[in-house]
Amino acid sequence: MIFKKNRRAVSTAILIMGAISGFSQSIPSLKDAFKNDFGIGTALNNSQIEERDPALTQFIVSQFNMATPENVMKSALIHPKWDTYDFVVPDKLVEFGKKYNIKINGHTLIWHSQLPSFIRGIHSKDSIQTFFNDHIKTVASRYKDNIFSWDVVNEALNEDGTLRKTVFLDYLGEGYIAEAFRLTQQAAPNVELYYNDYNNEQPAKRAGCINLIKKIQASGARIDGVGIQGHWHVGKVPFKDIEESILQYAALGLKVMFTELDIEVLPRNFQGADVNQRMASNPAMNPYTAGLPDDVQQQLAADYEALFKLFLKHKDKVTRVTFWGVNDGNSWLNGWPVRGRTNYPLLFDRNNQPKPAFYKVIGLKK
Numbered sequence: 001m002i003f004k005k006n007r008r009a010v011s012t013a014i015l016i017m018g019a020i021s022g023f024s025q026s027i028p029s030l031k032d033a034f035k036n037d038f039g040i041g042t043a044l045n046n047s048q049i050e051e052r053d054p055a056l057t058q059f060i061v062s063q064f065n066m067a068t069p070e071n072v073m074k075s076a077l078i079h080p081k082w083d084t085y086d087f088v089v090p091d092k093l094v095e096f097g098k099k100y101n102i103k104i105n106g107h108t109l110i111w112h113s114q115l116p117s118f119i120r121g122i123h124s125k126d127s128i129q130t131f132f133n134d135h136i137k138t139v140a141s142r143y144k145d146n147i148f149s150w151d152v153v154n155e156a157l158n159e160d161g162t163l164r165k166t167v168f169l170d171y172l173g174e175g176y177i178a179e180a181f182r183l184t185q186q187a188a189p190n191v192e193l194y195y196n197d198y199n200n201e202q203p204a205k206r207a208g209c210i211n212l213i214k215k216i217q218a219s220g221a222r223i224d225g226v227g228i229q230g231h232w233h234v235g236k237v238p239f240k241d242i243e244e245s246i247l248q249y250a251a252l253g254l255k256v257m258f259t260e261l262d263i264e265v266l267p268r269n270f271q272g273a274d275v276n277q278r279m280a281s282n283p284a285m286n287p288y289t290a291g292l293p294d295d296v297q298q299q300l301a302a303d304y305e306a307l308f309k310l311f312l313k314h315k316d317k318v319t320r321v322t323f324w325g326v327n328d329g330n331s332w333l334n335g336w337p338v339r340g341r342t343n344y345p346l347l348f349d350r351n352n353q354p355k356p357a358f359y360k361v362i363g364l365k366k
């Protein structure tokens with residue numbers, strides 16, 4: 001009797017917690033629904049990693065079994081000065097993963113963006129090489145036993161498939177990519193190693209990506225997988241290119257992952273996720289501040305459903321699908337390429353309530 005009473009009290013408490021935080025315990029779980037197919041991940045920001053909202057933590061761990069730090073492991077943050085590293089929040093992320101049985105994908109070791117500011121003052125090949133070696137060795141070896149994988153190199157390609165001009169290409173030459181994989185493998189032999197990019201499902205960039213992967217393989221370094229970020233636009237998801245890419249990348253012996261999935265619903269005049277591209281703000285660019293119109297909501301749901309259908313069709317090749325944010329409220333797309341917009345790119349709304357797209361996706365497993 002007492003047990004029963006307590007149980008009722010506990011479930012009432014859970015319901016109240018759910019009501020306060022805006023979610024209900026009865027929401028089906030994505031990670032459970034797809035547990036025999038592929039991992040379900042999310043990007044985590046500082047406040048989520050630090051568990052500032054316990055109800056939100058419960059929500060996150062009920063839905064996701066993999067996580068990628070949205071920013072805290074990027075070199076500007078983890079390596080702010082030449083000889084100073086800041087591991088405080090990254091260490092918390094690793095703890096978070098351990099505590100809740102969530103696999104962590106490190107993001108990212110070598111990227112031309114969000115570099116520490118001291119890099120701008122370096123003008124010699126030797127110093128860039130020293131930064132490159134020390135950065136990879138120090139960061140990768142710190143987490144060698146407690147993260148699952150690394151995005152070793154991020155966004156090294158231009159849209160036409162050629163190599164992007166970066167400080168690494170300029171000073172170290174094109175071999176820097178294979179070298180990054182070799183050094184990471186040396187520092188963290190049991191961690192999976194990935195190349196990650198956006199638009200690398202598009203034919204020209206895909207061809208460049210395949211070329212890049214083959215060069216890494218030919219160098220003798222190990223590469224385990226390729227990440228297709230998946231920053232797409234509602235009504236324009238390139239399903240055919242995505243399927244073709246899954247097949248072509250898998251044919252190289254690699255795992256295929258969708259690593260930063262979101263489907264934008266607001267107007268934009270270019271494709272991709274180059275953070276340096278911006279657009280001017282005006283009210284026409286922010287049309288849905290009062291809510292998402294039903295026709296767009298339905299299109300978003302249909303796009304997500306078709307995408308997950310495709311992922312399931314190739315579940316022998318697709319190992320992880322990671323959303324770039326927990327809910328619409330914390331998506332980077334509210335601030336880019338126009339600041340201060342109200343965007344709706346994910347499966348959960350600003351109160352962590354499932355959207356029609358969520359039910360379409362979960363419905364595929366019923």
Ligand code: 9MR
Nearest residue numbers: 070071113114154198229260273275332
């Ligand atoms: O979501 C990230 C945002 O908070 C940062 O301001 C931005 C800065 O570069 O990076 C965003 O994440 C990017 C990711 O690390 C790499 N692929 C593109 C993502 C969206 O820009």
